[in-house]
Amino acid sequence: MDKQIHNRKLEQLITNGVPEDDHAKKISDFFKATGEPTRVKIILALSQTSLSVNEIAEILNMSQSGISHQLKTLRDARIVVGERFGKEVHYRLVDNHIVRIFEQVIKHADE
Amino acid sequence: MDKQIHNRKLEQLITNGVPEDDHAKKISDFFKATGEPTRVKIILALSQTSLSVNEIAEILNMSQSGISHQLKTLRDARIVVGERFGKEVHYRLVDNHIVRIFEQVIKHADE
């Protein structure tokens, strides 16, 4: 038999809803995409201007392939979008939601 | 010889500052801590009320040890703090910065 829920705090959580797996997964998927230094640098760079893959690789001093892989992760998390112009693909942040989230986190990290 | 920086966008990034390793590391450390479903659930639960380790373990249906390890990660990222009351340690979110960040991310994830 399960342990009994025995206090007010747990009752409150039961009523307001224990965190659901799907919900938590969605949220952590976003954070997972931003939880890596290279991808953070990409996002910070794109917060200033849109950039092609090679430009990002040049700025961050990494291989084109490495950057392309990371951009895929960021695309999957709907953090960046790429638009093709001829041979190049210009990447930019999806919206400035992202920038606002980063601003808050930077504030938090600087305390 | 390095490739020449050859366009306006890159010049702008150079002036405004290419993303620094330390800065990116700090930011990604925060995101890394939130980028895992179990820890997200802990944070969501703590956003409603403070909880002891065993209470969290019960709610999330996980081992005490597992939760304790995750709480260490969250402590290290200064997302939660624990305060001891007798035998128990009550955990809570450090500030409501965290909740605001989560609200924004949830909005982003729900689009």
Add this chain to the structure above:
DNA sequence: TGAACATATGAACAGATGTGCATATGTTTG
């Protein structure tokens, strides 16, 4: 003090993740 309870920590292991290399796909231009 010793038993019972709550939490923390170290070791070990399976599974996930970041990166570079080689190569494929897509696009332009001669």
Add this chain to the structure above:
DNA sequence: CAAACATATGCACATCTGTTCATATGTTCA
């Protein structure tokens, strides 16, 4: 069409990470 350039993708591998088990540390109370 072929060559040159930009980007994407599969593979392989080293590293990192989440979880459990066993045990240590901390606290209360009889």
